[in-house]
Amino acid sequence: MLCNKCGxxxxxxxxxxxxxxxxxxxxASKKEKRKKWMYSLILLIGLGGAGFGASQLMxxxxxxxxxxxxxxxxxxxxxxxxxxxxxxxxxAEKQGQEQSEEPDxxxxxxxxxxxxxxxxxxxTKVEDIVPPSEQxxxxxxxxxxxxxxxxxxxxxxYTILTEGGQGSGFLFHQSGLVATNAHVxxxxxxxxxxNINGQDQxxxxxxxxxxxxxxxxKVDAFAGIDPLESEMNPTxxxxxxxxxxxxxxxxxxxxxxxxxxxDRDFEQEFIYEDIxxxxxxxxxxxxxxxxxxxxxxxxxxxxxxxxxEGDSIGFxxxxxxxHGMLTEWVNNPxxxxxxxxxxxxxxxxxxxxxxNYEFDPDLEMKFEESSLHEFVGDFRxxxxxxxxxxxxxxxxxxxxxxxDIYNGILEYIGDIAGKEMEFNFNKLEITGxxxxxxxxxxxxxxxxxxxxxxxxxxxxxxxxxxxIVMDENGFYYVxxxxxxx
Numbered sequence: 001m002l003c004n005k006c007g008x009x010x011x012x013x014x015x016x017x018x019x020x021x022x023x024x025x026x027x028a029s030k031k032e033k034r035k036k037w038m039y040s041l042i043l044l045i046g047l048g049g050a051g052f053g054a055s056q057l058m059x060x061x062x063x064x065x066x067x068x069x070x071x072x073x074x075x076x077x078x079x080x081x082x083x084x085x086x087x088x089x090x091x092a093e094k095q096g097q098e099q100s101e102e103p104d105x106x107x108x109x110x111x112x113x114x115x116x117x118x119x120x121x122x123x124t125k126v127e128d129i130v131p132p133s134e135q136x137x138x139x140x141x142x143x144x145x146x147x148x149x150x151x152x153x154x155x156x157x158y159t160i161l162t163e164g165g166q167g168s169g170f171l172f173h174q175s176g177l178v179a180t181n182a183h184v185x186x187x188x189x190x191x192x193x194x195n196i197n198g199q200d201q202x203x204x205x206x207x208x209x210x211x212x213x214x215x216x217x218k219v220d221a222f223a224g225i226d227p228l229e230s231e232m233n234p235t236x237x238x239x240x241x242x243x244x245x246x247x248x249x250x251x252x253x254x255x256x257x258x259x260x261x262x263d264r265d266f267e268q269e270f271i272y273e274d275i276x277x278x279x280x281x282x283x284x285x286x287x288x289x290x291x292x293x294x295x296x297x298x299x300x301x302x303x304x305x306x307x308x309e310g311d312s313i314g315f316x317x318x319x320x321x322x323h324g325m326l327t328e329w330v331n332n333p334x335x336x337x338x339x340x341x342x343x344x345x346x347x348x349x350x351x352x353x354x355x356n357y358e359f360d361p362d363l364e365m366k367f368e369e370s371s372l373h374e375f376v377g378d379f380r381x382x383x384x385x386x387x388x389x390x391x392x393x394x395x396x397x398x399x400x401x402x403x404d405i406y407n408g409i410l411e412y413i414g415d416i417a418g419k420e421m422e423f424n425f426n427k428l429e430i431t432g433x434x435x436x437x438x439x440x441x442x443x444x445x446x447x448x449x450x451x452x453x454x455x456x457x458x459x460x461x462x463x464x465x466x467x468i469v470m471d472e473n474g475f476y477y478v479x480x481x482x483x484x485x
Contacts, residue, residue, distance in 0.1 A: 147389050149297040150242060150254045154196050156228050157289060159246040160184050160217070161192040161200075168245035168289030169193065169217060170299065172230075173330050176223035180288030181304050182208050182215040183269060187343050189336045193219050196252050196397050207329025210342040213270035213304050214322050215288075216329045228290060231298040232320045235259055235276070243280040243303050243314070245289025250378055251475055252397060255281045256294065264315060266305065275315050276301050282314040291316040365474040367440045369433050375476045376442050376466055377428060383409075384425045384448075390417045400469065400479040422451040427461075439479070442466045 002009060156171040160180055167184030171177070178193060185191055185205050193203040207216035239259045247253055257280025266272040278291065282303050291301035301316030379398050386394035392410045399406040427447035434441040447461045463484035468476050 144295070144297050146242065146256065146294055147385065147391075147394075149292060149294065150244070151391070151393055152297065153228060153242070153244055153290065153292055154252045154254065156225070157196070157244045157252055159194040159251050160203075160288060161194060162188045164188070166246065166285055167287040168285065168303070170244075170288075170290040171222060171225060171227040172216065172326060173227050174223070174225060175330065176219045176221065176225070177206070177227075177326075177330055178203065178217040178219055178222070179302060179326055180215050180217060181213045181302060182210070183213055184288045185215050185217065189339050191217060193217060193222075194251070198251075198397065198401070204336075205339050206333035207326065208334065208339055208342050209270075209325065211271050212322065212325065213272065213317065214302065214325060216326055216333075218333065228292075229296075229298045230319050230323060231293060231296070231300040232323065234262070234318065234320065235293065235300045237262055239300075240294035241278055241280055241300070242292045242294050243278065243282050243286065243289065243316075244292065245282065245286035245303060247281075247283035247285040250285075250375060253286075253378065257281070259300075260313075266315070272305065272315065272317065274321065275304070275317050278314050278316055279312055280314065281312065282306050286314075365470055365472065367435045367468075367470060369435070372433060372435075372440055372442055372468060372476070373430050375468065376430065376444065379466070379478060380425060380428055380446070384423060386413060387416070387421075387423045398476075398478055400477045403479050405478060405480050419453045420451075420455075421453060422449075424449040438469065440468045442468060 153170075158169050158171075158178060160167045160169045160178075162185060164187065165184075167180060169178040169180035169184070172179035185208065189205050191203045191205065193201050195201070201219050201221040203217040203219040205215060206218045207214075209215070237259055241257055241259050243255050243257070245253060257278055259276055260279050261277030263274045264272070264277050265274065276291065278301075280291075282289075283306060286303050286306075289303045290299040291303055292298065293300050299319050301318050302322065303314060303316045305315040307313040379395070382394045382398060386392060386409075390413055392413045395409060396406070399409065425446070425448040427445065429445040430442060431445055432441075432443040434443075442465070444464045444466070445461075446464060447459060449457060450460045451457050465482045465484065466478055467480040467482075469479045470476055
């Protein structure tokens with residue numbers, strides 16, 4: 001290390017000059033200060049350069065030279081073209097408004113020309129096509145449950161009463177027209193039509209055929225009521241069906257079965273072609289009643305025949321095959337003379353137009369043991385249905401109106417409603433029958449499985465006596481039920 005006073009060379013670690021004794025630490029301090037000053041100078045120069053660069057970046061770029069005269073001219077032409085297009089558009093909109101104020105021109109229809117193989121006219125855009133996954137699913141007709149179908153249909157099924165007997169019919173048209181079999185009303189122009197509530201209304205035959213077993217009755221009191229819906233297509237074998245009518249005096253009875261055959265042909269008093277075969281039990285008195293599809297509630301046929309060997313095979317005329325004839329009578333009803341001309345029972349009778357039908361008061365009605373037993377069985381079936389459905393409707397027309405048993409069952413069904421009780425009838429044994437002049441007694445032993453409100457099951461056994469009365473037309477009603485201890 002050199003001494004800054006005398007210039008003597010000294011050791012690097014020496015603190016004093018060996019020649020003059022001057023302190024060498026002052027020399028190092030000055031050297032360090034000189035280094036720091038150099039660093040500061042370099043830092044200031046760097047910061048100054050950065051500041052100058054930033055100031056240059058923040059300055060606006062130099063303006064470009066003005067476009068040439070040729071470019072300016074092109075721009076002016078473009079502006080003029082745009083202005084001209086805008087004027088044309090405004091003119092077109094003005095014309096459109098004027099045309100919209102004028103009435104639309106009515107164009108004459110033109111025949112469609114045969115296709116020449118060219119694709120013209122409206123083109124479906126790709127975006128207008130709905131993918132199969134987004135297309136709405138086809139909604140199948142909603143099926144109804146059988147109790148609801150029976151309940152709804154029975155309101156529009158009637159008992160047809162004539163001096164010669166009785167049959168059934170159903171509301172076909174909202175103008176109060178009831179369809180039935182021709183053999184039910186053959187020979188009569190005026191009949192009595194009874195509804196489910198036992199109310200009788202006068203009816204007039206306004207259509208009848210002497211070939212097809214079909215007829216139409218006009219009942220003014222039923223005008224305005226919506227009719228039963230008709231099935232206008234053939235029905236397939238295997239379809240579950242419900243037959244409704246008043247067989248053997250049991251008004252508004254419903255039986256369930258299947259359509260077991262089609263295209264059956266018979267010729268008796270009438271010609272039966274392509275009719276349905278069914279296994280739903282029907283009997284005399286069911287004639288003219290509707291055969292209903294058990295899943296849709298539509299009328300598919302008119303019950304007409306039963307095999308003599310038993311009641312397990314019946315036949316029904318397809319409604320779609322008779323719909324045209326019935327509709328013709330709706331639009332052009334037959335006169336009384338035309339109705340009578342189809343049959344010859346009134347050939348020697350005059351003044352029939354003014355005659356109203358009345359029942360023969362001397363006609364004797366008697367209780368029959370077999371029909372009493374059948375009636376009690378039917379009552380038990382409908383009573384079980386009424387309990388299961390919690391609906392008094394199913395038995396109301398089998399009870400004497402406003403009797404103690406009528407009001408008692410009505411109240412009981414109301415009491416059990418919503419309590420989820422169950423009644424499974426499993427035994428009905430008729431132990432005796434007593435027939436009197438104005439009533440009959442039927443004694444039974446019955447049993448049923450019962451689930452109470454708490455969900456507990458028990459076997460209930462009853463000994464009962466049914467008191468049954470009969471009206472002037474031979475229909476049975478329950479007037480009392482006694483439970484024996």
